[in-house]
Amino acid sequence: MKIGILPLARTTFDVPFAEENLAAMLGALDASGHDIVGPRALLCDEEATRAGIAELQAAGVDQVLILQVTFTDAAMAVTIGAAFTGPLAIWAIPEPRLGGRLRLNSFCGLNLASHALGLNGRAFGWLYADPAGDIAGDLAALLAGARPAGRLDPGPAPAATPEGAAIATGLRGRRIARIGEHPAGFDTCAYDAEAVKALTGVTVDALQLDDLFSAARAAPADTARALRAEVARELTGLDAVDQAELDRSLRLKLGLDDLRQKGQYDAFAIRCWPETFTEYGGAVCGPAGMLGEARVPCACEADVYGSLTQLILLQAAQAPVFLTDLVDMDAADNTGVVWHCGQAPMSMRDAQVPAEATVHTNRKQPLLYQFTLKPGPVTFLRISQAHGQPHMVLGYGEMLRRPMAFTGTSGVVRFERGAGAVLDDIIASGLEHHMALAYGDHRDALRGVAGALGLPLQEL
Numbered sequence: 001m002k003i004g005i006l007p008l009a010r011t012t013f014d015v016p017f018a019e020e021n022l023a024a025m026l027g028a029l030d031a032s033g034h035d036i037v038g039p040r041a042l043l044c045d046e047e048a049t050r051a052g053i054a055e056l057q058a059a060g061v062d063q064v065l066i067l068q069v070t071f072t073d074a075a076m077a078v079t080i081g082a083a084f085t086g087p088l089a090i091w092a093i094p095e096p097r098l099g100g101r102l103r104l105n106s107f108c109g110l111n112l113a114s115h116a117l118g119l120n121g122r123a124f125g126w127l128y129a130d131p132a133g134d135i136a137g138d139l140a141a142l143l144a145g146a147r148p149a150g151r152l153d154p155g156p157a158p159a160a161t162p163e164g165a166a167i168a169t170g171l172r173g174r175r176i177a178r179i180g181e182h183p184a185g186f187d188t189c190a191y192d193a194e195a196v197k198a199l200t201g202v203t204v205d206a207l208q209l210d211d212l213f214s215a216a217r218a219a220p221a222d223t224a225r226a227l228r229a230e231v232a233r234e235l236t237g238l239d240a241v242d243q244a245e246l247d248r249s250l251r252l253k254l255g256l257d258d259l260r261q262k263g264q265y266d267a268f269a270i271r272c273w274p275e276t277f278t279e280y281g282g283a284v285c286g287p288a289g290m291l292g293e294a295r296v297p298c299a300c301e302a303d304v305y306g307s308l309t310q311l312i313l314l315q316a317a318q319a320p321v322f323l324t325d326l327v328d329m330d331a332a333d334n335t336g337v338v339w340h341c342g343q344a345p346m347s348m349r350d351a352q353v354p355a356e357a358t359v360h361t362n363r364k365q366p367l368l369y370q371f372t373l374k375p376g377p378v379t380f381l382r383i384s385q386a387h388g389q390p391h392m393v394l395g396y397g398e399m400l401r402r403p404m405a406f407t408g409t410s411g412v413v414r415f416e417r418g419a420g421a422v423l424d425d426i427i428a429s430g431l432e433h434h435m436a437l438a439y440g441d442h443r444d445a446l447r448g449v450a451g452a453l454g455l456p457l458q459e460l
Contacts, residue, residue, distance in 0.1 A: 002035045003143060004061030006052045006080060009042040012362040013070040014103035018042060021093055021104065022069050024131035028139055029065075037061060042069060049076045053083050061086070063143065066113070068092040071105035073185025074116035081122040089125035089142050090114075094328055097337060097405035097412075101361040108325050111426070111433040114149060116187040118387050118430030124149050126427055128329065152428035154391040154458035157451055164448020167315045172201030174311060177263055180209040180271025182302040188432035189269075190385070191304035199390060199453060202311070204304055205263060209271060213280050216248070216255030224251055231286075231367070234346060235357040241366040246357075248282030249367040253290050260296065267297040267307040277363040285343040285360065286367030289409070292320050293345040299323050299434065300340065305383050306434040313381045316445040317438035320345035322373075324437050327406070331420035335412050336397075337405045338437060342368025344409035348439070350374040350401065361407055373411030375401040379442045380460070386430035392450040393431055394443055395422070395460035415460065422460050429458060 007025070009018050022042060029036045037059045039052040056064060064084045066077060068091060081088055092110035095103055107128060117124050126149055127142045129135055141147050160168075176196075182189035193204040227250050232238045238246070256268060268291070276284050288298035297310030300323065310321045322344045328337040341360055349355050349371040356370040380395035395415060402412040415422045425431075443459075450457045 001062040001143065002037060002059065003029065004056035004059060004064045005029065005036060005038040005067055006049065006056070006064065007039060007042050007067040007069050008049065008072045008076060008109070009044050009070040010072055011044050013105060014101070015042070017103045018069045021131060022067065025067055025069070025091065025093070028131050028135045031136070032139055032143065034143060046076065053080060057083065063087040063089065066090045068106050068109045068113070069104065071109040073183060074112040074187055075185030077113035078116050078120055081117055081120065081124070087125065087145060088122065089127070091127045091142065094128065094130055094330065097328065099404045100407060102327060102339065102406045105327060107327055107329070108433055111326070111431070112186065112188055114427045115386060115430045115432055118151070119187055128423065150428045151387065152425055152458070153387065153389070154456035157454050157456050158447045160451035161448030163445050164450070165452040167312065167445065167449045168200070168452035170315055171311065174202045174266045175264060176202060176204045176267045176269060176304060176307045177207050177259060177265040178204055178269045178302055178304050179207045179212050180275070180302055182271065186301055188434065189301050189303040189306070196304065196308060200308065202308060207259070209275050212252065212255050212259065212270070215258040216251035219251045219254035219258070223254055227253060235355050235369070237357040241357055241359060245282050246366045248280060249284070249286055249365070252276070252282060252284045253287035256287060256291060267311050269299040269302045269304045269307040271302040272300045273363065277360070277365050281365065283360050283363070283365050283368055285341045286369055289343040289345055289369050292322065292343065293347060295320060297321055297323070303434050305385060305432070306436070309381050309383045309436045312383065312446070312449060313379070313436045313438050313442065316442040316449065317379070317440055319438055319440070320347055322348060322437045323434050325433055326426070326435065329419050329423040331418070331423070334419045335400065335414050336419055336422070337410055337412055338373070339406050339408060339410035342370055342408040344369060344371070344373060348373050358407065369409050370407055371409060372402070372404045373399050373409065375399050376439050377441050378413065378437050378439055379446070380435045380437055381446060382432055382435045383455070384432055386432065389456070391456040391458060392446065393429065393458045393460065394446055395435070396441060396443055417460065425460050
């Protein structure tokens with residue numbers, strides 16, 4: 001076959017490491033016996049990707065293979081899927097869990113693409129495998145169409161329970177402030193305020209980032225200093241970060257407090273990048289962790305359904321909730337890695353490791369938390385819109401005591417089912433890339449919530 005390739009990447013990740021992995025991917029493809037055509041360099045923006053699409057269209061390829069070398073949003077995956085009528089596949093790659101930065105975040109790119117392609121009804125095949133490993137058989141199966149994503153739909157809504165009905169009733173009248181719009185290509189974070197209200201009775205108000213930035217800048221200097229002193233008692237290394245950027249970051253916490261008080265908000269969904277870095281000059285990750293510890297959920301990337309999910313899990317767990325990305329799955333080790341830049345609630349820290357102040361790995365600004373998650377049972381939840389059908393996704397596992405996988409706040413989890421089976425379900429279901437996590441087993445209560453809300457249920 002004539003296989004057309006499109007190697008997608010972003011320059012905010014580790015470009016030299018991405019180029020090493022691309023070279024290994026190309027080597028494996030060249031050894032496959034197929035005619036490999038298309039760009040052999042990283043496509044790091046829309047213009048370059050559209051030029052690559054035109055090149056493949058002119059070549060008349062039999063199949064298109066997206067090489068998901070680093071994280072990218074799903075916009076180009078959807079564009080590629082619409083530009084070709086033939087078979088489409090995505091190859092994403094793991095990276096070593098060495099305790100350093102998340103250098104590629106390739107899996108999250110696959111996760112966003114699977115959700116967006118599912119919403120668009122576009123069939124695709126997929127592979128998540130190290131190009132330097134024994135890849136020939138899996139790659140041959142992918143190119144032969146033997147690794148389709150398929151479609152996994154949820155089962156029926158379970159029966160309501162008194163506890164579930166109480167949690168569902170308790171949502172009515174709650175308020176979420178969405179601050180800024182979700183980034184382009186993040187179909188996972190799209191929402192309809194009327195649909196949210198009809199389902200749960202929760203109101204979503206649309207605020208602007210400038211509302212937050214103005215409130216942060218207006219915070220009194222003595223209040224900001226007091227917050228810094230409080231944070232210094234929890235984190236090591238606070239003096240090592242840029243102090244002006246740290247002050248701006250802490251003021252975002254005070255700005256969120258101000259908005260919460262004035263609007264009587266129960267949760268936030270915040271467009272956390274790039275403007276908090278490029279226009280304001282400080283990270284909202286640490287402040288989001290502080291609010292999470294105070295049981296005021298904050299969702300990244302203006303993910304309103306992520307905030308809604310957190311509100312539900314918070315009521316079931318009666319404990320802080322962490323909205324996290326799943327960034328790696330290792331079938332051989334039977335584990336996955338949950339991670340977010342640095343915003344897990346402090347009570348989730350493994351007491352055997354310190355909590356450190358750090359900077360965003362891509363944007364290099366504070367304040368972010370850094371620690372590994374404590375061992376113990378954990379419940380995962382997502383109120384999902386995958387395939388255009390509102391439903392509940394529920395998972396369960398055990399957080400293990402392992403060395404830090406990646407910088408920020410991360411943990412290694414062993415799911416109740418095998419990691420390979422869970423991975424297959426995530427891709428086939430088109431699940432969003434954010435899931436809420438709380439310690440403990442809260443599945444019975446959440447099944448009852450699904451029943452009370454009339455939500456079909458999928459268990460990973």
